[in-house]
Amino acid sequence: MRLKDKVAVITGAGGGLGREFAFTLAGEGAHIAATDLDIDLLDDVVPGVKKLGRECKTYKMDVSNKASVTETMVDIYNTFGHIDILVNNAGGSLYTPKITEEITEEHWYKVLDVNLKGTFLCSQAVVQYMIKQKSGKIINVASIGGRTASIVTGVPYASAKGGIISLTRRMALEFGPYGINVNAIAPGTVLSGQRMINLWNELNEEQKKAILSSIPLGRLSTAREQATVVIFLASDDASYITGAIIDVNGGRFMS
Template identity: 40%
Template sequence: MERKLQGKSAVITGAGQGMGKEIAKLFAQHGAKIVLNDLNEDRLKETAAEIKATGGEAIWVKADISRRENVISLIDKARSAYAAVDVLVNNAGVLRSTPFLTIEEQEWDLVMDANVRSVYLCTQAVLPMMMENKRGKIVNISSSAGKSVSTLGGAHYTTSKAAVLGMTRHVAKEMAPYNINVNAVCPGLIDTEMVRSTCGPEQIAYYESSFPIQRLGTAREVADLVLFLASDDSSYITGASIDINGGDLMI
């Protein structure tokens, strides 16, 4: 197997479960040294153990990345372990389904902090290294909600994912002269713990039947797309937002 990330180091947020975990495992299979971040220590340890069991290399850092001091510590630990950060995957996020008129400010701030502020802080923290090295890949996990309206989330979730797309485009434009590619992935309904905890079986079956490709996407399918954007195969792609939604949203 061609190892597309051999010798590279990657920071992956929200790596304790779901898409983040699958991305981390796939990156490790392709030779990357992984820095795992999440708020759940047990899940971090589990992801790290699975990577190491297959011969990969990984460290984990429990941290709330909506706070600047924690992000600085995370990136410092990544630099200490692996000298640089070649790839950043901003995957961490939360979903809330509260109707707009009943969203309280605290919940609005929670969603925006987890889904937008964390992307801003982590991206800002890794860019000086990438600029100095004249290379880097940043992949932001947005959502089809960022281009339309969320299937499961509330207005705050939709707003946050649209904001990630705007940030992706702008940072990509500023960083292109430094050979830094910044792109976004926009998943539709993916079969993850977060989706399963939000939807019952009947609701999932309803959504599946409404999609042109009549099933949920898998975390591995998202990971394959993220790997492409993190590898040299995508060197002429930047500022893009790439859909993976089974045809649910066609623009």
Template identity: 35%
Template sequence: MTGSFEGRTALVTGAAHGFGRAIALAFAARGARVVACDILGDGVAETAEMAGASCEALCLDITDHGGVGQALADLMTRHGGVDILVNCAGGVLGQVGRPIEEISPADWTAIVAVNLSGAFYLSQAVAPGMKANGWGRIVNISSGAGLGISLTGIQAYASAKAGQIGLTRQLAHELGAFGITVNNVAPGFVRSNPTTERQWQAMGKDGQKKLVESIALKRLGSPDDIANAVLFFASEEAGWISGQVLSVDGGK
């Protein structure tokens, strides 16, 4: 069903590790030209090397509106634009849960910028090319925190991911007339990067057991589980699906 993306160019942000890396590798394995994007230059270069010749690395700060515009203009020149955009970059930027009165404006703004504003900037940059082509796929990676609460209690993270879900629905209606679908994947807890690994260890054995027992399938997922959902949304078979949020969390 999601077998081939030959002739398509896919831009994947947050591709230096975790979900983004798995998504970039999955598209490359299925014939897409992949632009693996991240602010972590070494990590995204490693992803491109793992993916092979059809994947290139792009070191980019997605919170820099001007830089995003310049990078997309270059991609337009070299590849004729972007067919598939996966907004995967995000995270908590090393922050931990604290009482609301302890949160500085800078802490709040930083998380909102990378989880919400960056997705907006990239979507804004690719939209003209997708409109011109009459076809496009935008897939945002939010979180169970955007549908409920943050397990770590980080107010900005839950808010930004909820905002990203709202952006998904809004853009689906704005861009649908141009043959562009916009959907959202909301992962459950997956040990996919150094941050989630620290969160897992901090839970202790009792907390880990409690978390797994709360999942219908009684196991944690993997980055490939998230990549598979993205591939579906990006496929031709999902052409009449837009504005949707798919929870990939093992069942709650």
């Protein structure tokens, strides 16, 4: 129970990784504010968290829209009385093309707005509470795609996740004096939900083999293997870690 009675806000909590984060954080004692653009995806997150004896409230929130983020964070704070942990998880390549010639300006903004701007807006909205509390943990979900070139995703995604890595370090600098830790995980490929299963299935056997053979541990990640690192960063076990990017990629990229 490393997170007993902490309140954790998770964005994109209806997705493959987001729901795993909700269940794993709740398993360590946190109450969960589960948010997603598609609130229907959160229907089965509530009973899963409640089964673990923790509170779970759901919120429809578009991370790329400042009004939606501000309104939702106020609502969460008023309901729970504090916000201790923010997991900026909403994102992905959002079904945009990988090939640069096929990427429109709309695709570019969609990917940048949800992944990068969303991480900024949600962090900006919660730090006021964390500053008041003189404590808080922000965990951003970057990607191996922001750490090194990857064939799995396109330029906007790589740019957005690279931006999240820089944002993480800069925010850690600014909020460290208030007792707020800001870190990121950079997952490798996780078959966490339909989006990733589709991306993986789009690859031919040769590409799959090339990816697997480039991973020293020889396999893709489970969602749980990402969630346990989020728990570590959200807990006091990581009290002296801030501005760090933790590669959770089976060794495919080593910094």
